[in-house]
Amino acid sequence: MKRVSTAVAFAALMLTASVPASAQNNANLQIIWIDVEGGAATLFVSPSGQSLLFDTGYPGNGDRDAKRIFAAAQKAGLRQIDHVVISHWHGDHVGGLEALSKLIPLGRFYDHGDGVETVDRPRLEGYKAIAGAKRTILKAGDTIPFPGVQTRVLVSEGPVIATPINGGGANALCTNAVRQAPAGPENIRMVGLSVTYGNFKFASLGDLDWSREMELACPVNKLGAVTVYTINRHGGLDNSGAPALLGAIKPQVMVVNNGPRKGLGAKDDRVKPIAAPGSAPYEANGYLRMAKLPGMEGIWQGHRSLLDSDPAHNTAPDMIANLEEGPTDQGHSITASVAANGSFTMTNARNGFTRTYMAK
Template identity: 35%
Template sequence: MTLFVRAHKRQWAWMLLALFVAIAAGLPKAGAAKRDLQVYFIDVEGGQSTLFVTPTGQTLLIDTGWPDNEGRDADRIVAAAKSAGVTRIDYVLLTHYHDDHSGGIPQLVDKIPVGTFIDHGANIDTKPGGPTEKIYAAYQQVLATGKYKHMVAHPGDVLPITGMKVTVISSDGNVIGHPLPGGGETNQYCSVPETKPMDHSENSHSLGVLINFGKLKILDLGDLTWDKEMLFMCPVNRLGSVDILVVSHHGLNPSSSHALVNGIHPRVAIMNNAAAKGGAPQVIDTVLQSPGLETLWQLHFSEKGGAEHNTAAQYIANPQGADLGNYFVLTASPKGSFTVFNSGDKQTKTYAAK
């Protein structure tokens, strides 16, 4: 009898230990619960690289940053993946082929396993010997190895990633032709008279996506330009409201019309600018003055305007001066609450569900 009880106790101790180990192993890092979505806004100094880690453990990287700098941007992506507890990128979405978005592809695939590349189709900046043509050729070489799956996305497509819903809004110069759930109302901000510089480069062909995660909506249009924004925001807003806006085009003036920014009235906007790239005073003002905005976060202080054309200092990852590589992490609950962590000052701001 005594022997039996002892054995029984030992068994319980082992079971408890096994349970503890299983729970500890399953906990994502940086305080996120297993059901949460994590988004790393990596600093690539005025390019884009945004890493999504879904509750099912899948990963989507939107853009790869710049080439050169001895693989700096690929190193920063790998560091973000490590911090999130993931060892591969399931999907790399290329918004377009400019060097600040697709330049880091060869360096990235050397440093971390990648599953599938998603893009808008053929490059349109085809000037022979030009920087975009070179970047595109390097990407075609990577695809030609046969190691990766490849998808071309079209407006209205839903990407195959699990744990969040990713709907394509724009691709290859075309935009979504019907309102999405929550959209379909007349957009009052279309009456604001506005003319912005025209841009007929790869920017206008950006592959843009709307992400639904629980009650939250996140919009990332790459460098999509204002003439394309007008097509799905005027006269009818086909997107409805959006909680988190990744400010298009690093905050450069050919993007971010009032019809888009005011029309979707984001609670939070995150700008992937550099000290001397993007962060145009007009765009920062548009975002800061948009109705319902709670916070604009900037990866860098913008030297194009004074403090009055920048967000408050605590919402800037990299203050004036040398680049520090500081980033933001957004952690979202499917119930609609979320936090933004600034690796610069190590502070976290919490947003209650609405």
């Protein structure tokens, strides 16, 4: 009898626990790069079952992106998304929010503030209507409470983070580093986020531009070492991907949240580097700039680039989540499952291909 009553009590505990069972059974940090066709939407589920969504993809298309985020949340066993961070007010990052808010309860909201261009103002106003009093305006150095996981805001309108994290310090790559003129205002105000779990260090700077990357990288590398990095600008690297930053943070694994014809593979021909005499040369091709970084162990892509489908300018097909565009595109995601000891396994949902890495 005693055994039975213990089992009943345990079952009751499981039923009343606020944490979903599937998350509760998983001691790992889960990261899901949801395919939003060249927008951005990355879902984090902490070992204790808390959730944080960084960006919400595009609007429209029958609420495609909101539905894909909802499906990923359901698969992760979530009944709500606890934290929603919006990097900036462009449609490929905040556009899916309104539809998503009708599919699943959303907890708290975080953003860079009310600085906005006229064209983006309706999106800001729509966000404010949804967030209401649950809104927090971030500044660099802030943390978002996420049990068991250390979050840090690296940049958000205003000065970048003051104190280096994750072993950051003086950066030798700043000598003769190539500079570029600032991009449009939204890509300067951007929220950039670090998520650290034990020895595993994730960072994403959204669409942050080269000039702001240089503030984070020079003269001091404020990001320190990064294990997994979501490359800026969906891999297009037009006015981003400064070698002085990428070479200093030395990502072991990169994820490219590109679309079939967005980001990676786009010609970087509208930006004129400010090439001071003696500036260090750098690789113009975005894919090769990533692939040639010392210590690079793997690049994972949301899509094969159809802007530049040269196999030498795309990662191995097994590490590409989506090969097609149009009706045959199924929106497969890329996931990381991160153990407390720094071991992490990346998975391609299209073919089940996995690779396990160890955070340095």
